[in-house]
Amino acid sequence: MHETTRREFLHAMGALALVPLARTEPDLILYNGNFWTVNAKAPQAQAVAISGGRFIAIGSNEDVLNLAAGRSRKIDLGQKTVLPGFIDAHTHPASAGRLHLRQVDCDLRSVAAIQAGLRERAGKTPPNQWVLGFKYDDTKTSDGRRLTVHDLDAAVPDHPVLVTHRGGHEAFANSLALKLAKIDEKTPDPTGGQFEHDPAGHLTGRINERAIEAFEKVIPSTETRDDYREGVKLIAKMMTKTGITSVGDALGSPEDLQAYQDARDAGDLPMRVYCFIYHTYIDRMIAAGIRTGFGDEWVRVGGMKQVADGAIAGRTARLSQPYIGHPNDYGTFSATEDELYENGRKAHKAGWQLGTHANGDVAIERVLSVYERINREMPRKDPRFRIEHCTVINDSIVRRMQALNAIPTPFSTYVYYHGEKMQYYGEERVQHMFALRTFLDAGLRPTQASDYPPGEFPPMMALQSEVTRTDMNGHLWGANQRVSLEEAIRIGTMNGAYASYEENLKGSIEPGKLADLVVLGRDPFKEDPSYLVTTPVERTMTGGKWVYEL
Ligand SMILES: [Zn+2]
Numbered sequence: 001m002h003e004t005t006r007r008e009f010l011h012a013m014g015a016l017a018l019v020p021l022a023r024t025e026p027d028l029i030l031y032n033g034n035f036w037t038v039n040a041k042a043p044q045a046q047a048v049a050i051s052g053g054r055f056i057a058i059g060s061n062e063d064v065l066n067l068a069a070g071r072s073r074k075i076d077l078g079q080k081t082v083l084p085g086f087i088d089a090h091t092h093p094a095s096a097g098r099l100h101l102r103q104v105d106c107d108l109r110s111v112a113a114i115q116a117g118l119r120e121r122a123g124k125t126p127p128n129q130w131v132l133g134f135k136y137d138d139t140k141t142s143d144g145r146r147l148t149v150h151d152l153d154a155a156v157p158d159h160p161v162l163v164t165h166r167g168g169h170e171a172f173a174n175s176l177a178l179k180l181a182k183i184d185e186k187t188p189d190p191t192g193g194q195f196e197h198d199p200a201g202h203l204t205g206r207i208n209e210r211a212i213e214a215f216e217k218v219i220p221s222t223e224t225r226d227d228y229r230e231g232v233k234l235i236a237k238m239m240t241k242t243g244i245t246s247v248g249d250a251l252g253s254p255e256d257l258q259a260y261q262d263a264r265d266a267g268d269l270p271m272r273v274y275c276f277i278y279h280t281y282i283d284r285m286i287a288a289g290i291r292t293g294f295g296d297e298w299v300r301v302g303g304m305k306q307v308a309d310g311a312i313a314g315r316t317a318r319l320s321q322p323y324i325g326h327p328n329d330y331g332t333f334s335a336t337e338d339e340l341y342e343n344g345r346k347a348h349k350a351g352w353q354l355g356t357h358a359n360g361d362v363a364i365e366r367v368l369s370v371y372e373r374i375n376r377e378m379p380r381k382d383p384r385f386r387i388e389h390c391t392v393i394n395d396s397i398v399r400r401m402q403a404l405n406a407i408p409t410p411f412s413t414y415v416y417y418h419g420e421k422m423q424y425y426g427e428e429r430v431q432h433m434f435a436l437r438t439f440l441d442a443g444l445r446p447t448q449a450s451d452y453p454p455g456e457f458p459p460m461m462a463l464q465s466e467v468t469r470t471d472m473n474g475h476l477w478g479a480n481q482r483v484s485l486e487e488a489i490r491i492g493t494m495n496g497a498y499a500s501y502e503e504n505l506k507g508s509i510e511p512g513k514l515a516d517l518v519v520l521g522r523d524p525f526k527e528d529p530s531y532l533v534t535t536p537v538e539r540t541m542t543g544g545k546w547v548y549e550l
Pocket residue numbers: 090091092250451
């Protein structure tokens with residue numbers, strides 16, 4: 001989409017679109033804007049009128065300004081580009097918010113910087129209380145090695161320290177932490193986990209997989225209901241700043257659901273939440289007569305979440321072909337087909353949408369078998385089965401997804417931000433990963449999904465990643481899966497709304513829909529796609545209110 005003539009532009013805008021019988025006076029009119037509506041019937045507009053948190057009219061400056069009444073506020077957007085608010089369909093806001101509230105963000109570029117962050121936190125923490133770090137990623141530090149027990153002891157000698165890796169499958173402890181967890185050089189490894197030793201037999205401080213549970217037992221859980229609410233408030237502020245107006249919480253608990261409601265009641269929830277409930281809590285929810293869709297346009301109960309396999313970054317996704325350089329390693333399943341089926345059937349029967357985490361092709365096929373069986377035994381109109389991540393695919397997976405009309409929620413920022421981890425998959429396989437082009441060509445509706453904290457959430461980064469398939473170091477991964485900017489925006493807006501059964505409520509700028517939008521500092525359609533990530537988000541609006549202003 002480049003320069004448009006005035007005639008083309010007016011044609012694209014169509015006639016003034018109004019809510020039927022819109023006699024309501026607008027509360028607010030935004031005019032002189034460059035609106036990309038994601039509404040195929042009228043893709044562009046200059047102005048919108050908003051009343052009661054919804055769009056009531058969209059069209060040219062002249063048409064919309066004519067609707068102004070005495071109390072209508074008018075804001076001149078100065079030709080700025082406006083898009084519908086972004087929908088991050090799979091992320092972990094409530095738990096991420098609590099981490100940001102209490103832990104040190106270790107997404108830093110050197111061991112020294114991480115030591116400084118931990119030392120600073122220790123200075124504000126009474127001795128012997130835990131200092132915790134998260135989002136550490138050894139592949140992103142300049143030192144070319146992992147954190148050690150010595151690094152952590154040097155930084156923080158008088159507090160127990162545990163730093164978890166961004167991938168979620170390893171952690172790093174200092175000496176005091178090892179002592180409190182009662183781990184010494186002779187402690188045997190638990191099943192499915194490891195306390196790493198150096199060649200001389202000394203503990204390195206690195207702890208893998210299920211060995212981390214030894215620490216979870218001794219770290220006191222001090223989070224109060226207020227902490228839960230504050231965590232939601234904090235993460236919502238961080239996310240709306242980047243243009244996100246709706247999220248899918250991909251692994252909610254009843255406490256998370258409560259936290260979202262508490263934040264909303266306190267006036268601290270500037271984004272909308274579709275909250276998946278983890279399968280371990282589902283009986284309580286079903287017993288209460290609750291099913292998918294319960295709630296309102298701010299906090300709504302989503303589907304039931306299950307997990308079929310491991311992670312892409314941790315190289316535990318269950319694959320049909322081994323990891324590059326690890327000839328016997330195919331990844332791991334996290335649940336049997338029977339478990340997925342029993343839980344899925346119960347929830348489906350009670351009216352729940354199903355969302356199942358599956359990264360590797362073998363795991364995805366297992367999930368599809370479960371969905372197909374449930375659908376056959378208990379057909380339900382429009383079940384919108386979701387495959388969370390749906391990372392490594394093949395032709396048969398696509399055909400089976402088409403038959404079910406299943407929804408994939410692939411990582412949107414992975415190529416750009418975590419490109420270096422693609423080497424374990426190889427160039428050939430990467431052509432079938434985060435496969436947006438294939439999904440769109442098959443008529444499926446993939447969403448934008450950060451999976452934060454593992455992945456980054458800014459929608460502008462997602463657009464760049466999806467349009468360029470290039471990582472931050474300039475390496476191209478699977479160029480065959482590129483999509484156009486227009487497609488990427490639709491993926492991040494309308495498709496997210498569809499994935500939560502809310503396509504009539506949001507996802508585009510249309511009369512009657514919720515007034516959720518983002519105002520950008522530059523027009524992404526005029527941008528070199530390699531700089532999309534730098535596009536400034538100047539303002540974010542949810543429900544007709546500015547929730548972020550530069
Ligand atoms: Zn997730």
